Amino acid sequence: MRDLLKECLSEESGFVELRYHHKESRSFFAERGRVESTALRKRTGVGVRVLESGTWGFASTSEITKASIQNAMQIAKKAARLSSALRKDKIPNLPKANFAVGDFIGKGIEDFRSRSVEEKLKMVLDIQNEATRHSNKLQSVGCGYSEIYEEKAIVTTDGANSFFSLVRPEFRVSAVAKDDGKLESGSHSIGVTGGWDCLFRSQSPSQISEEACKTAVDLLSSELPLGGLSTVILSPSIVGLLVHEAIGHTVEADFVLSGSVAQGKIGHRVGSDLVTLCDSGASEFYEGAGGTIPVDDEGVIPTNTVIIKNGILSSYLHNRETAERFGVAPTGSARAWEYGDVPLIRMRNTFLLPGDSSLEEMIANTKDGYYLDGAKNGQADATGEFMFAVQKAYRIQNGKITNLLKGVTVSGLAFDVLQNVDMVSKEFKWDLGSGHCGKGQPAKVDAGGPYVRTKVLLGGK
Amino acid sequence: MDRGAIEKRLSDQKDLLTNLISKAKSNGIEQVEIYSSYGYSEDVSLEKNDLNNCTATEENMFGIRVIHEGNQGFLISNHIPSLYTSIEEAYQLAKSQSTPDPDLVLPETRPITNQFDTYDSSLDTMGIEDLVSYAKEALGWRNDLYDKINIDSGDFSLSKGYKLIVSSKGVMAHELGAELSASVMGMGVDGDLVGSFDYDSASGFTKDQFQSLWKKAFHNFGDKCMGALYAKPTTGFQGKVLLPPDAVYSFFLGLFIGSLNGTSLRKGKSKMAGKIGEKVASSLLSIWDDPTNKGFMGSTGFDREGMPTSFKKVLTEGVLESYFYNTYEAKKAKLPISNGCATGGAQSLPGCGPKQLQIAPGNANKDEFFKLPGKTLFVNRISGTKDGASGDFSGVVKGGYLLEGGEKIPVREVQIVGNAFDALNQIEAISKEGELIGESSFVPYMLLDGFTITGVMEN
Numbered sequence: 001m002r003d004l005l006k007e008c009l010s011e012e013s014g015f016v017e018l019r020y021h022h023k024e025s026r027s028f029f030a031e032r033g034r035v036e037s038t039a040l041r042k043r044t045g046v047g048v049r050v051l052e053s054g055t056w057g058f059a060s061t062s063e064i065t066k067a068s069i070q071n072a073m074q075i076a077k078k079a080a081r082l083s084s085a086l087r088k089d090k091i092p093n094l095p096k097a098n099f100a101v102g103d104f105i106g107k108g109i110e111d112f113r114s115r116s117v118e119e120k121l122k123m124v125l126d127i128q129n130e131a132t133r134h135s136n137k138l139q140s141v142g143c144g145y146s147e148i149y150e151e152k153a154i155v156t157t158d159g160a161n162s163f164f165s166l167v168r169p170e171f172r173v174s175a176v177a178k179d180d181g182k183l184e185s186g187s188h189s190i191g192v193t194g195g196w197d198c199l200f201r202s203q204s205p206s207q208i209s210e211e212a213c214k215t216a217v218d219l220l221s222s223e224l225p226l227g228g229l230s231t232v233i234l235s236p237s238i239v240g241l242l243v244h245e246a247i248g249h250t251v252e253a254d255f256v257l258s259g260s261v262a263q264g265k266i267g268h269r270v271g272s273d274l275v276t277l278c279d280s281g282a283s284e285f286y287e288g289a290g291g292t293i294p295v296d297d298e299g300v301i302p303t304n305t306v307i308i309k310n311g312i313l314s315s316y317l318h319n320r321e322t323a324e325r326f327g328v329a330p331t332g333s334a335r336a337w338e339y340g341d342v343p344l345i346r347m348r349n350t351f352l353l354p355g356d357s358s359l360e361e362m363i364a365n366t367k368d369g370y371y372l373d374g375a376k377n378g379q380a381d382a383t384g385e386f387m388f389a390v391q392k393a394y395r396i397q398n399g400k401i402t403n404l405l406k407g408v409t410v411s412g413l414a415f416d417v418l419q420n421v422d423m424v425s426k427e428f429k430w431d432l433g434s435g436h437c438g439k440g441q442p443a444k445v446d447a448g449g450p451y452v453r454t455k456v457l458l459g460g461k
Numbered sequence: 462m463d464r465g466a467i468e469k470r471l472s473d474q475k476d477l478l479t480n481l482i483s484k485a486k487s488n489g490i491e492q493v494e495i496y497s498s499y500g501y502s503e504d505v506s507l508e509k510n511d512l513n514n515c516t517a518t519e520e521n522m523f524g525i526r527v528i529h530e531g532n533q534g535f536l537i538s539n540h541i542p543s544l545y546t547s548i549e550e551a552y553q554l555a556k557s558q559s560t561p562d563p564d565l566v567l568p569e570t571r572p573i574t575n576q577f578d579t580y581d582s583s584l585d586t587m588g589i590e591d592l593v594s595y596a597k598e599a600l601g602w603r604n605d606l607y608d609k610i611n612i613d614s615g616d617f618s619l620s621k622g623y624k625l626i627v628s629s630k631g632v633m634a635h636e637l638g639a640e641l642s643a644s645v646m647g648m649g650v651d652g653d654l655v656g657s658f659d660y661d662s663a664s665g666f667t668k669d670q671f672q673s674l675w676k677k678a679f680h681n682f683g684d685k686c687m688g689a690l691y692a693k694p695t696t697g698f699q700g701k702v703l704l705p706p707d708a709v710y711s712f713f714l715g716l717f718i719g720s721l722n723g724t725s726l727r728k729g730k731s732k733m734a735g736k737i738g739e740k741v742a743s744s745l746l747s748i749w750d751d752p753t754n755k756g757f758m759g760s761t762g763f764d765r766e767g768m769p770t771s772f773k774k775v776l777t778e779g780v781l782e783s784y785f786y787n788t789y790e791a792k793k794a795k796l797p798i799s800n801g802c803a804t805g806g807a808q809s810l811p812g813c814g815p816k817q818l819q820i821a822p823g824n825a826n827k828d829e830f831f832k833l834p835g836k837t838l839f840v841n842r843i844s845g846t847k848d849g850a851s852g853d854f855s856g857v858v859k860g861g862y863l864l865e866g867g868e869k870i871p872v873r874e875v876q877i878v879g880n881a882f883d884a885l886n887q888i889e890a891i892s893k894e895g896e897l898i899g900e901s902s903f904v905p906y907m908l909l910d911g912f913t914i915t916g917v918m919e920n
Contacts, residue, residue: 079516117557258648406853457915
């Protein structure tokens with residue numbers, strides 16, 4: 001594929017970027033004793049981006065031929081020329097980058113190819129059947145397995161020339177329990193970049209199912225916490241949501257240029273000394289993080305970007321255009337979801353570095369607070385105000401975990417929350433590898449870290 | 462790409478898909494459905510108060526459903542030359558399963574009485590140059606009227622295409638469409654002050670319709686961003702919330718409508734199960750689904766399974782009147798046929814849901830809501846989470862105001878917690894005035910009482 005793309009570019013003199021993308025998604029879902037759906041999705045095409053007259057032009061084609069790709073190049077150039085007069089802030093050129101050259105074949109691909117559809121179907125069906133036996137309060141248990149296999153080739157006129165492939169499997173269980181007219185949900189999911197063994201490395205399918213079912217049943221007897229500003233210990237999944245939603249989005253350089261709260265704060269203190277925050281294209285500490293990419297969608301090798309070092313804001317996340325504007329090197333953060341999507345600045349694997357405490361010490365040192373666990377969804381704002389939803393909130397009183405409360409929305413101002421971090425655990429976990437981040441397009445990301453104690457606004461009664 | 466070219470493509474594709482289905486049947490694949498979605502679009506995007514990118518995209522997606530002895534395989538592809546191979550792969554997926562359900566069948570064909578063609582050929586005279594001029598106009602509005610607003614992103618789009626469904630049961634239906642649309646997202650920035658995000662959008666079948674709606678939407682966006690810029694924290698309280706149409710539709714009502722979905726009902730995940738004919742909401746609330754209104758964007762003559770759509774009452778003065786079914790869920794509910802509520806497109810299996818919800822206006826004057834005694838929280842938008850089964854929702858209020866003593870004070874760092882099913886009975890008043898959300902659903906303002914509002918300041 002690289003050869004075809006290079007051939008298409010052989011006579012080009014300006015900047016042209018060609019991105020071939022083939023994606024196959026398989027999903028299997030079982031509920032109420034039967035396989036509810038099996039689906040296979042295939043999408044292939046080439047996205048063409050040009051920089052002409054200081055403006056971007058983009059076109060795409062699902063036909064993988066030289067003629068079709070070259071036609072798309074002409075459409076993209078025309079689009080750029082037509083719009084150039086309106087663009088005030090012209091893009092003079094793009095900086096050189098650490099371009100990826102060669103083939104990068106991901107781990108686990110053969111493992112998934114060798115496993116049959118029947119094997120995957122049996123797994124979701126068996127787990128679902130087994131789960132409903134846990135409690136007669138369970139109304140419904142859904143079990144899903146999915147995998148995204150993708151391959152990309154990225155070739156540019158200024159030096160990128162790479163092919164890569166990877167597979168991202170996910171496994172999820174969602175349960176609904178009922179008692180006395182009350183319905184509650186529990187869910188648990190995992191997702192990695194890598195093979196089957198990587199997916200089920202820390203928890204078996206049965207353990208994942210048990211956790212989801214237990215949450216749904218336990219929540220039937222829970223109540224809302226008291227609302228207000230509270231001391232909280234966040235589990236790694238919640239830390240992942242916090243660093244992704246509260247900080248990560250505000251330091252995406254396109255967002256910074258639009259006026260996010262992180263604008264002009266490089267070199268400023270934005271967190272306590274205990275806070276060192278990174279975003280990496282690799283899977284740091286151990287393999288499998290769900291947002292791992294060997295090459296970004298501009299053909300750049302991703303860096304491990306230190307966003308905050310000991311509380312001081314030190315870097316934004318950049319594509320080539322914003323790197324040029326800020327006079328820094330691209331961080332390899334440009335990502336596109338489909339071949340027909342323009343690459344945007346996106347996070348990859350975002351994490352807080354571990355500290356020196358243990359979870360036990362943190363709980364023992366908390367007189368009045370909550371332990372929050374089970375990430376749901378989250379969103380951030382330009383102001384740095386974020387919200388994320390948790391499944392479960394455990395009350396901590398006098399250094400001991402007491403009753404389970406219904407998890408609700410947690411919010412705060414990103415930098416205030418980081419400034420209030422006063423304990424960070426030694427343990428580390430990637431725990432946000434399932435699901436997607438949304439920013440116009442979806443993206444597979446991961447996030448995680450240690451257990452962290454801070455203060456947030458807890459919604460409640 | 463103009464109307465003539467799209468019609469030619471559609472005609473050729475009908476022949477192609479019909480032949481593929483015939484071939485499949487002759488090879489023993491009895492139940493095949495192909496849903497085709499073709500789109501051509503030109504787009505101009507904005508970023509950082511400037512033009513960002515111009516794009517042209519064209520794609521044809523196919524959703525292929527094969528049912529074999531009560532088991533279903535589904536495949537999505539954008540590759541026309543291998544469509545027959547895709548049918549065989551979907552067949553293999555169906556055959557690999559061991560949990561058949563005799564109720565899982567493709568629907569028999571039914572006549573479609575409402576014919577829709579929302580392709581106005583005058584749009585064929587437009588192109589990227591026109592989108593660039595709309596972008597220029599919007600940036601001019603920003604510079605002249607809202608210079609404290611940063612446009613984080615925006616998009617102007619001219620799109621055209623068709624949807625087509627063909628099945629081995631004789632279903633054959635198509636609709637052409639074309640529209641102009643635009644959206645904008647951004648926030649107010651004044652020195653170190655940054656307001657919360659807001660957005661707005663508009664779309665139209667014709668140039669005139671689009672221009673008028675877009676101008677209104679952009680100014681609405683500007684006013685919302687400016688309103689949020691000088692927001693301050695406030696104290697929590699128990700009391701009233703005022704929901705504008707957007708908030709009613711996107712957050713509060715969504716949970717209730719989701720509970721009327723045939724799948725949720727069958728799986729025991731809906732609190733509305735067994736409540737047809739019962740009063741489940743305030744008598745002030747009446748809702749209906751009307752996909753047959755040709756004046757609304759998104760109206761359609763057939764659903765995801767090629768079954769005819771129709772007007773239906775959902776809630777009349779608080780009494781529940783109907784659920785939403787596709788063919789499978791209708792059979793599971795012991796009904797002979799669906800009620801034309803299969804949702805989705807080429808990239809998804811048929812779900813269940815409404816097409817064009819309409820909420821009856823009330824008899825209150827919305828301006829009076831802003832002059833109520835005591836404290837009322839105006840909830841412009843909720844950034845939060847909701848649980849379909851329990852109905853619980855919670856979130857941060859965005860672009861909100863505290864209405865107190867005739868004053869309108871912008872607030873931030875405020876959370877609201879509630880339950881959608883309880884909230885149906887907490888409606889205190891509904892306005893006469895409302896808005897057409899997405900140019901398709903009429904939604905009024907609603908005043909509700911009895912909410913917990915959490916603020917960061919001490920009482």
